[in-house]
Amino acid sequence: MSSAALPKQRSLAMAEIGWIGLGNMGAPMAANLVKAGHNVRGFDLSPRAVATAEAAGVQAVASIAEAVAGADVVFTMLPKGEHARAVYLEPDGILAHASLDTLLIDSSTIDVESAQALHDAAAAGRFRFVDAPVSGGMSGAQAGTLTFMVGGAEDAVADAAAYIEPMAGNVIPTGGPTTGQAAKICNNLMLFINLAATAEGAVLADRLGLDKQVFWDIASVSSGDSWALRTWYPVPGVVDTAASNNNFEPTFTAELANKDINLAIAAARDTGTPLEIGEHVQQLFARLIDAGQAGKDCSMIVQLVDGTLRADVPETDQVPAP
Numbered sequence: 001m002s003s004a005a006l007p008k009q010r011s012l013a014m015a016e017i018g019w020i021g022l023g024n025m026g027a028p029m030a031a032n033l034v035k036a037g038h039n040v041r042g043f044d045l046s047p048r049a050v051a052t053a054e055a056a057g058v059q060a061v062a063s064i065a066e067a068v069a070g071a072d073v074v075f076t077m078l079p080k081g082e083h084a085r086a087v088y089l090e091p092d093g094i095l096a097h098a099s100l101d102t103l104l105i106d107s108s109t110i111d112v113e114s115a116q117a118l119h120d121a122a123a124a125g126r127f128r129f130v131d132a133p134v135s136g137g138m139s140g141a142q143a144g145t146l147t148f149m150v151g152g153a154e155d156a157v158a159d160a161a162a163y164i165e166p167m168a169g170n171v172i173p174t175g176g177p178t179t180g181q182a183a184k185i186c187n188n189l190m191l192f193i194n195l196a197a198t199a200e201g202a203v204l205a206d207r208l209g210l211d212k213q214v215f216w217d218i219a220s221v222s223s224g225d226s227w228a229l230r231t232w233y234p235v236p237g238v239v240d241t242a243a244s245n246n247n248f249e250p251t252f253t254a255e256l257a258n259k260d261i262n263l264a265i266a267a268a269r270d271t272g273t274p275l276e277i278g279e280h281v282q283q284l285f286a287r288l289i290d291a292g293q294a295g296k297d298c299s300m301i302v303q304l305v306d307g308t309l310r311a312d313v314p315e316t317d318q319v320p321a322p
Contacts, residue, residue: 081114151180
């Protein structure tokens with residue numbers, strides 16, 4: 001199968017879909033499957049998350065067993081590898097209750113070791129399983145324009161694409177087991193490095209007297225361009241989609257950014273790959289978290305550059321920089 005994006009699949013007839021994990025990403029993704037005409041049974045430990053998904057047409061169920069019973073496909077969207085391992089491998093988990101005919105798709109962003117453990121356990125139980133993390137954030141989840149990076153056996157990847165289509169702008173097969181996770185980890189490493197560079201460039205441009213819109217207009221069509229610049233520009237009043245316009249209310253939290261870049265750092269250590277820039281950017285997110293801003297948007301690192309935030313001062317004592 002080519003590494004290029006798969007063509008859009010023809011919509012399936014109504015499928016029975018189990019969904020585990022109805023958070024900020026999972027709920028809108030499941031809702032897009034409902035809009036496409038599928039019956040989605042969803043489970044989450046958070047009553048608020050379940051209520052949000054239910055309002056969008058997802059059928060709430062009380063257990064993993066109920067979610068996967070009779071499902072054509074099961075999706076999982078979970079915070080960390082430990083959660084994915086528990087949901088799949090524990091006695092009341094997916095592998096204990098799903099039919100062997102059910103296709104299993106994990107769209108969590110997790111460590112490669114955990115992804116390999118899920119592939120191994122699924123193969124031992126004769127299940128078809130793919131790792132299919134996504135890029136595009138909460139806005140992409142809501143709009144159905146996510147990029148899915150799908151790793152696993154070729155036939156399972158091809159079948160997964162048909163179910164993924166209502167949630168996706170791109171479905172890209174990445175190769176064998178865990179390569180979806182590998183692609184996501186490396187992509188996000190680049191994203192966060194670009195974001196940090198954008199923050200530094202934006203602050204320096206301002207202090208050199210450049211109009212913020214003029215500088216953005218130049219960078220966005222020059223060699224400083226990046227997705228982070230075009231979508232998450234950390235200076236307010238320039239890019240409509242940026243959290244900087246809304247007091248850094250999260251589109252992607254600092255806590256999640258720190259988690260993802262730490263996945264890259266762990267993978268780099270396992271492979272003997274130095275990530276000097278990546279490790280520095282991780283320290284920026286750690287400082288943001290230390291300043292009490294874990295739940296704010298990751299683009300708030302600009303306030304570490306301009307001096308608005310200091311990690312060594314309690315959040316309540318933070319004073320804007322002059």
